[in-house]
Amino acid sequence: MNAVVAAVAIMLVLSLCRIHVVVALIIGAVSGGLIAGMSLEATIEAFNNGLGGGATVALSYATLGAFAVAIGKSGLAHALADKALALVGRQEEGAAVNGIRFLIIGLLLAIAISSQNILPIHIAFIPLVVPPLLYVMAKLNMDRRLVACVLTFGLITPYMFLPVGFGGIYLNEILIAKINANGVDASGLSVMKAMALPALGMLCGLLIAVFFSYRNGRTYNLETITKAERVDTSYS
Template structure:
């Protein structure tokens, strides 16, 4: 069996078994190198060279994480959540219509933020721990299915850098994808990467529409529990899934 396939399958198995992701990556790489006949020394050298090639990306993610923590401790996400919750509670006879509008607006806003995080405001995934935890209580109040929120986040994050060669998409499509294909000896001069990735991107669009308008459209009940948001307010009310 192909050593790369074995290494990837082993890494995925360890991840499912809740082994730390860094340890799972190392064990998978070690197994793949040994199965390919590189030997222990050759495997370690290749592993270190691979880490060096990704140092630029790793540094970017570290800086984004620091930025996320700084904004979280400022308390701005909590202020946004409290404003939205107060706006919902102040609604009177038009409450049902207003809640429906707010539910769809929140999904659209989260998806738009995920898209912009890849290019216009290049913070990548750093906005998730800033924005989502304080909004959990608002989602509970709206009876919004969090699985729909997860689908909106996934679509905005993945499809953008998978299809558009801008911002983080340029790093993935040009530096990583086409770069590794070129290193393997293939000619990439005539490849239109957007055309090549249009099929999986279209699949992501179909999946988002099915998730939001069909599978997870119905309201879902959640229990409010105190959670630590890590922000300047200390705790907020989030929730775990109750009966659907």
């Protein structure tokens, strides 16, 4: 059997058995090397060389599941959704409800930014935090396109502008490292200054989405929320 095919097959089987993806990847790679007739030392060396300069990124992304599970088990998303729904039930349509809309937008933005630079979980928070809020956002007539714009800004802009967390990996260990590897002296380059213009463009896009494009909201039929979403929210 081809060693590569065997390694991929082993990794897939272990993943289907709910073995952590990092463990499945390592076992599959080592198994493939041994099947190919390589020694254990040569297999490990080949594995390390294959990861190369992106090892930090690969392993960081691979461990996101552990953070995601911790957030899900905390019940924070459901508590937030229940609190927001209670506030909606006590308020009349108008300025108070608009305040709740902006509160949800602000919280989602803060979580998205934190997922890049403070608690490095990247996009793993989305399926844990957003689904419990879908029913609340429908009750508030919040345009989901606005939510998508807020999440996109929070996930991308800090990543490409702030040299902290995943931003530090991207700017220092990937961008600057590749520039230096191609023979360009980047010792005096300020990455934040270089990325300020695209980050400003992202900010302008966010402001336009919040205050102009999707300001008026959108009406959703609550009956169209899927059964899975209703079960997940726990308050329907």
